[in-house]
Amino acid sequence: MHVHSSMTTLPNAQHAIRRKAYAPYYNLANLALFQTDLSMPTLKLVEILDRVAGKASVDCLDLFRHLMVDILSVTVFGSRPGSLDKWATNIQDPITTAVYDFPKRGILRSAVPTWAWNIVCSIPNNRWRQICASDKIIAEFVGGRLYEMRAKMQAGPIVGETDTEKMPLLQQMLQHRSEGMSDQDIVSEGMGHIIAGVDTTSTTLSYLFWELSRRRDIMRKIQAELDEVMSDRRVVPDVSTLCKMPYLNAFIKEGLRLYGAAPSLLERVVPSTTVSKVDDAFDMMGYALPPGTIVSTQAWSMHRDAEVFPSPETFLPERWLPVDGSDREDERLLRMSQHSMPFGAGTRVCGGQNLARMTLRIAVAAIAANFDITAKTAETNERSMEMRDAFVLFPASKECKLIFTSRAH
Ligand code: HEM
Incomplete structure (x- = not known):
């Protein structure tokens, strides 16, 4: 099946329709209504860590995936699949697994001719079949939530919602459906968000x-x-308090500089009607680019420009903190912000960046306040954490085993 969300919709006019349908949901004022829906699963994760605290290492990459599925399920789809509960009881969660498998399926699908795809998918191996079916598993999950949501909406005001303004993205898209958006489009958009987030x-x-x-x-x-x-x-603490914490935010900015998860090429096509024409070409700083030329930006080298970020490979949250408040320093901080693009830029900038930043703040606060974090170097080290790029970054070992030890009071 083809999943067309805003991210994969190339014509600008159609993309704009998609974007208009979801963008209001992710504005800061709206997301503020969902703080508890982010904090509760995060505190559940803290409880899970309590049970293993100090005794064994935990693959936190896998654990965070389950956290994100729970957070996005409740905020985007208005449902609770209990991904973290399954993790805690060693039960495989079909949705988290499918989201993890989806990129692998994409690579496989593009390598296999259409006529052979059904044959490939029928290879009798459960894990293999799960990978092949990952798109259908996510589509069924999102489709199921859409029908549930519509049934609830038809039955009257949604029970338990004291604040009528607070609506999961799915409900918002159904209620304020943009022109020309079918149920299938809404399902695809929802799938895009869970896969992207x-x-x-x-x-x-x-x-x-x-x-x-x-x-x-x-x-x-x-x-x-x-x-x-x-x-x-x-x-x-509430998000407005977290946003004002200088060191926490400097730490997260530095994390997004070096470890923003999508630092690869973000392509754009030079349109046929350009703002600045040189014989119908786009004039980019003196270079004439004909319509149809693919241009791209990428965060990897922008974030490692030594003129803007001295000692670029060093993880240094302090670089984001003001020291003396001078004009020169304001310029330095402004220049760094202008060179930061962990979420891309322009009309196709990450739609969920506010939610992502909010989640990073809440998760770092809840976990770091409760635990000291260490690693066994035999398990987790420079080599195992070497960054590999598959559009979304992942560590070479595909895991991140860390030890969380409860902090003394
Ligand atoms: C640290 C976490 C995240 C990073 C680093 C990230 C990064 C990105 C990047 C680089 C793009 C492409 C932007 C471009 O082409 O200019 C993108 C697109 C997108 N992201 Fe994220 N993202 C993150 C989390 C999320 C979350 C949590 C969601 C939603 C739940 C989300 C939803 C989207 C959507 C919908 C798009 C497509 C935007 C459009 O074309 O309209 N992302 N993201």
Whole structure:
């Protein structure tokens, strides 16, 4: 089946229709209504870590994937699939597995001719069949939620919603359906968001905690800042408080600089009607680019420009902090912000970036306030965490095993 979400819709006019349908959901004021829906699964993850705390290492990449499926299920689809519960009881979660498998299926599908695809999918191996069916599994999940949601909407105001403005994305898209958007389009859009949001956020989170495991100095500074605002470590501060915490935010910015999960080429096509024409070509800083030329930006080298980010390979949250408030320093900070594009740029910039940033803040706060993080070097090290690019980054070992030890009070 073909999944066309905003990300894969190339014509600009059609993309704009898709974007208009989902964009209001991800604005900050709307997302603020969903804080508890982000904090609750994160605190459940803290409880899960409590049970293994200090005793064994945990593959937090896998754990964060389950967290993201729970967060996106409730915020985007208004449902609770209990992904973290399944993780805690060693039961495979079909949705998390399907989201993980989906890119592999894509690679496989493009390598196999159409006539052979059904034959390939019928190879009698359960894991193999699961990979082949990952698109259908996600589509059935999202489709199921759409029909459930519509049934609830038809039955009257949704029970339990005290704030009528608070609507999961699916409900918003059904209620304010953009012109020409069919049920299938809404399902595809929803699928696009779960696929775009799970691996990206869990990879970045894993690298952030990997940094904490090997940089005790940074961990202590974050914990000191968190201790100031979290007298009860089992209560996540509201997002407006988290946004004002200088070191936490510097840490996350630095994480997105070095470990933003999608640092590869983001392609755009020079349109036939251009703003600046040189014989119908687009004039880009003196270079004439004919219509149809593919141009791209990418965050990897932008974020490692030594003129903007001195010692670019060093993880240094302090670079984002003001020291003396001088004009020169304001310019330095502004230049760094202008050179940061972990979520892309322009009209196709990551639709879920506000939700992603909110999740990173909440997860780092809840976990770092409660645990000291370490790693066994035989298990997790420079080599196992070497970044591999498959459009979304992942660590070479495809896991990130860390030890979470409860902090003394
Ligand atoms: C750290 C986490 C994330 C990173 C690094 C990231 C990065 C990106 C990047 C680089 C793009 C392409 C932008 C472009 O072409 O200019 C993108 C697109 C997109 N992302 Fe994210 N993303 C993250 C999390 C999320 C989350 C949590 C969601 C939603 C639940 C999401 C939804 C989307 C959507 C819908 C698009 C397509 C935008 C469009 O074409 O209209 N992302 N993301």
